[in-house]
Amino acid sequence: MTYAIRAEGLVRRFGATTALAGVDLAVPSGTVYGLLGPNGAGKTTTVRVLATLLAADSGHATVGGYDVRRDAHRVRQLIGLTGQYASVDEALTGTENLLLIGRLLGLSRADARARARELLARFQLADAADRAAKTYSGGMRRRLDLAASLVGRPQVLFLDEPTTGLDPRSRNDLWDTVRGLVTDGVTVLLTTQYLEEADQLASEIAVVDHGRVIAQGTPEELKAKTGGQVLAIRPADPADLATVVAIAGEAAAASPEVAQSTVTVAVNGPGVLPAVVRRLDDAEIPVAELALRGASLDEVFLHLTGHRAEPDAPTGDDTPSGADLERTPA
Amino acid sequence: MTAATVTAPLALARRLGVGAGVRHTLTLAWRSLVQIKHNPMELLDLSIQPVMFVLLFTYVFGTAISGSPGEYLTFALPGIIVQNALFATMTTGFGLNNDLTKGVFDRLRALPIARWAPLAGRILADTVKQAWSVSLLIGVGAILGFRLGNGVLGLLGAFALLLAFSLAAAWISVLVGVLVSEPDKVQIFGFTVIFPLTFTSNVFVPTDRMPGWLQHWVEVNPVTILADALRGLLVGGPVVGPAIQAMIWAVALAAVFAPLAVRALRRRV
Numbered sequence A: 001m002t003y004a005i006r007a008e009g010l011v012r013r014f015g016a017t018t019a020l021a022g023v024d025l026a027v028p029s030g031t032v033y034g035l036l037g038p039n040g041a042g043k044t045t046t047v048r049v050l051a052t053l054l055a056a057d058s059g060h061a062t063v064g065g066y067d068v069r070r071d072a073h074r075v076r077q078l079i080g081l082t083g084q085y086a087s088v089d090e091a092l093t094g095t096e097n098l099l100l101i102g103r104l105l106g107l108s109r110a111d112a113r114a115r116a117r118e119l120l121a122r123f124q125l126a127d128a129a130d131r132a133a134k135t136y137s138g139g140m141r142r143r144l145d146l147a148a149s150l151v152g153r154p155q156v157l158f159l160d161e162p163t164t165g166l167d168p169r170s171r172n173d174l175w176d177t178v179r180g181l182v183t184d185g186v187t188v189l190l191t192t193q194y195l196e197e198a199d200q201l202a203s204e205i206a207v208v209d210h211g212r213v214i215a216q217g218t219p220e221e222l223k224a225k226t227g228g229q230v231l232a233i234r235p236a237d238p239a240d241l242a243t244v245v246a247i248a249g250e251a252a253a254a255s256p257e258v259a260q261s262t263v264t265v266a267v268n269g270p271g272v273l274p275a276v277v278r279r280l281d282d283a284e285i286p287v288a289e290l291a292l293r294g295a296s297l298d299e300v301f302l303h304l305t306g307h308r309a310e311p312d313a314p315t316g317d318d319t320p321s322g323a324d325l326e327r328t329p330a
Numbered sequence B: 001m002t003a004a005t006v007t008a009p010l011a012l013a014r015r016l017g018v019g020a021g022v023r024h025t026l027t028l029a030w031r032s033l034v035q036i037k038h039n040p041m042e043l044l045d046l047s048i049q050p051v052m053f054v055l056l057f058t059y060v061f062g063t064a065i066s067g068s069p070g071e072y073l074t075f076a077l078p079g080i081i082v083q084n085a086l087f088a089t090m091t092t093g094f095g096l097n098n099d100l101t102k103g104v105f106d107r108l109r110a111l112p113i114a115r116w117a118p119l120a121g122r123i124l125a126d127t128v129k130q131a132w133s134v135s136l137l138i139g140v141g142a143i144l145g146f147r148l149g150n151g152v153l154g155l156l157g158a159f160a161l162l163l164a165f166s167l168a169a170a171w172i173s174v175l176v177g178v179l180v181s182e183p184d185k186v187q188i189f190g191f192t193v194i195f196p197l198t199f200t201s202n203v204f205v206p207t208d209r210m211p212g213w214l215q216h217w218v219e220v221n222p223v224t225i226l227a228d229a230l231r232g233l234l235v236g237g238p239v240v241g242p243a244i245q246a247m248i249w250a251v252a253l254a255a256v257f258a259p260l261a262v263r264a265l266r267r268r269v
């Protein structure tokens, strides 16, 4: 197997903060690789090191076989980067943003213009092509940002939380785009806070926490590890919470968690849901909400680390002002 | 890592030629200039503010200071050009900070382009803006009665000296642009430093009309020196002395602030 990206023992500190505590990655060529982790886990720092923007304190990494430090210029000819915060020039139009990148990449004026037109059409921005990007919505900016990272037809694409702040439809479009790119042979390293997204796209996932890869495998392997599904029960009367915890615990033979008047418990067999429903009925407890859902990142974390995913900070110190996108859970 | 695990490397260029860097610089300068098209306010900023300064000072202070607006214009216009040039250098730091905080700088750095091109492109574009404002000031001055004492040669000399000094002073702006957290702080810095600096020079009021203790400072103020050099070039009078002193200042500013700015930028990104 050939690897488009390899990282070994990446360490990076910012003052007293250890953002990366020894990250190892091996991303097979032509696949989507998911980097899954909570706020402050080190996802962006990893991407910045791999994209030649940041030097690691120790460890080394290659992209397309080239060392990201020693051969940075070559690496830059292979990669495309869509950062966590849309980094388009707001004072330029959509077309001009893409023309700028095309020209910097050495395309002729005509080629750059054709490429810009093609990408704007592909990302449903043709109508807004001649408007300044500052008039774009958050989702349009992110699409333009992605288009900008594709101008040079990269072999390796870094997408840092590409769907944060997108509505469900735009998110699905983006997922389709990523699948299309992989069909064309592009390797995609995607960071996300959402297990579902990694599950949908990635053929392999690395779970990062506190700057370390704490689990690695296919989505199936990870979900098998975490028990797969979770049952959430919200009693109509919060006074019933204790009883519900007892019932859920007994039926699932696992210890339930309580948060926001909702009881959650890992489901490890097909009999659990009917059993819980029957017993709730017997106990005559009215239920406001009962749902079976996939394990969330929280639950993956709880399982893998024994602690809940605790964000160091809601936003990093490097959060650009004026770009605070709302976070919509997938 | 073993060689077998690596994708066969493509034949990619290891380094960039200088010619490519120049092309990148020109493209990035284009980018800064085309922004004006979508932000007409910036053009107003570049145009109205300098013109207003000329009109206000000429007609409000002219008679009081020099006896007539016409004479005052001859005295003050070269200095107003200097003040305007100093304010214009702040554009560089403002734009750079904007790029840094909005992530545009990172996008550019991840491209296979010359490392110095983003900064050089910005400075080039700001130089073009600078040239526009100076031409406008001299044009408006001419309408109001300002006459060139040394013809086109003096004018070109003034342009060259001003650009050289601005390029040096731009490094201060770059340093500030890298250090502050948001673009507006660059503006605030500019106003707090440039206003006192130009008002305690002989740009608006002749040195001998100021209190004695202040005169000592006025005489060594680099703004005074540059204004004197421009007066010599545009109106007449001594040129070589003040021009050499102004160049020494420019070299000193660049020598101090260029390394500081570059180091700060390396640290920030």
Ligand SMILES: Nc1ncnc2c1ncn2[C@@H]1O[C@H](COP(=O)(O)OP(=O)(O)OP(=O)(O)O)[C@@H](O)[C@H]1O
Residues within 6 Å of the ligand: A014, A017, A018, A019, A037, A038, A039, A040, A041, A042, A043, A044, A045, A046, A084, A193, A312, A313, A314, A315, A316, A317, A318
């Ligand atoms: N430039 C910086 N200066 C100081 N600390 C930093 C810097 N960049 C990152 N950090 C810190 O390093 C840690 C990892 O940050 P990183 O941005 O890589 O996390 P992340 O996984 O991308 O998080 P998020 O989901 O919030 O984007 C955090 O504690 C963050 O505060």
Ligand SMILES: [Mg+2]
Residues within 6 Å of the ligand: A043, A044, A045, A084, A160
């Ligand atoms: Mg991040």
